[in-house]
Amino acid sequence: MTLKLENVQVSIQAAPILRGVSLDVGAGERMGLIGRNGAGKTTVMRTITGLAKMAAGTVKWDGEDISNMQPRLRARLGFGYMPEDRRLVPDLTVEENMLLPAWANDEIDGRKGLEFVYDLMPELANMAPRKALLLSGGQQKMAALGRALIAGRKLLLLDEPFEGVAPALARRISDVITSLKGEGLSVLIAQSELSHSSDLLQRECVIERGEIIRVNVIDPVLAGKA
Numbered sequence: 001m002t003l004k005l006e007n008v009q010v011s012i013q014a015a016p017i018l019r020g021v022s023l024d025v026g027a028g029e030r031m032g033l034i035g036r037n038g039a040g041k042t043t044v045m046r047t048i049t050g051l052a053k054m055a056a057g058t059v060k061w062d063g064e065d066i067s068n069m070q071p072r073l074r075a076r077l078g079f080g081y082m083p084e085d086r087r088l089v090p091d092l093t094v095e096e097n098m099l100l101p102a103w104a105n106d107e108i109d110g111r112k113g114l115e116f117v118y119d120l121m122p123e124l125a126n127m128a129p130r131k132a133l134l135l136s137g138g139q140q141k142m143a144a145l146g147r148a149l150i151a152g153r154k155l156l157l158l159d160e161p162f163e164g165v166a167p168a169l170a171r172r173i174s175d176v177i178t179s180l181k182g183e184g185l186s187v188l189i190a191q192s193e194l195s196h197s198s199d200l201l202q203r204e205c206v207i208e209r210g211e212i213i214r215v216n217v218i219d220p221v222l223a224g225k226a
């Protein structure tokens with residue numbers, strides 16, 4: 001399954017925020033979206049989830065134009081989103097937070113999702129009964145990644161997954177994302193800095209003031225084909 005954005009334009013309060021963004025993420029590819037604060041990374045993510053309204057352009061998933069599809073229907077396609085600010089509910093447990101997408105959407109199998117997530121991140125099984133407010137910032141990022149994976153079995157959108165996370169935990173999160181390669185899952189990772197690990201990303205698009213100015217090929221196999 002491939003994701004394709006063509007000439008996507010988004011304005012917020014009449015100010016142009018995305019000025020014709022085109023990018024594609026291949027099946028099973030891990031793609032970076034790199035840019036400074038305010039460059040438009042979160043707006044790209046919100047456009048893909050359907051939360052930001054486009055003024056022009058198209059979003060295609062596996063060749064189908066989904067530009068006008070409701071966000072909850074996109075979750076059913078297997079899109080998972082981890083927002084930059086984590087958005088955990090402090091009074092709910094880690095497990096309840098991860099089940100939220102399934103509670104909101106009948107077609108998402110929460111139990112099956114949890115099994116997958118606990119298998120991938122056993123540390124989340126240990127944290128499951130704890131209230132989210134008792135977690136460190138890095139642990140909250142892990143829980144938010146787990147939650148994104150409950151719905152996101154085809155396309156995972158991760159907004160600054162390493163920001164403010166201590167190096168050991170950042171390494172762990174990076175390893176978890178890299179280990180998804182066998183799942184055929186496409187991943188788009190927004191970061192303000194270049195990658196923490198050379199095997200995390202296969203390509204990265206650089207965004208500046210709402211425009212993709214460059215695409216770097218990182219994976220040596222892909223680079224050989226370029």
Ligand SMILES: Nc1ncnc2c1ncn2[C@@H]1O[C@H](COP(=O)(O)OP(=O)(O)OP(=O)(O)O)[C@@H](O)[C@H]1O
Pocket residue numbers: 012013017035036037038039040041042043044084192
């Ligand atoms: N709701 C909003 N109202 C007004 N301006 C907004 C709104 N949301 C985003 N913007 C503006 O759009 C631009 C892009 O924001 P966006 O959050 O997409 O950038 P970003 O690259 O994700 O940066 P950051 O990492 O700081 O979140 C910024 O200049 C921001 O001020």
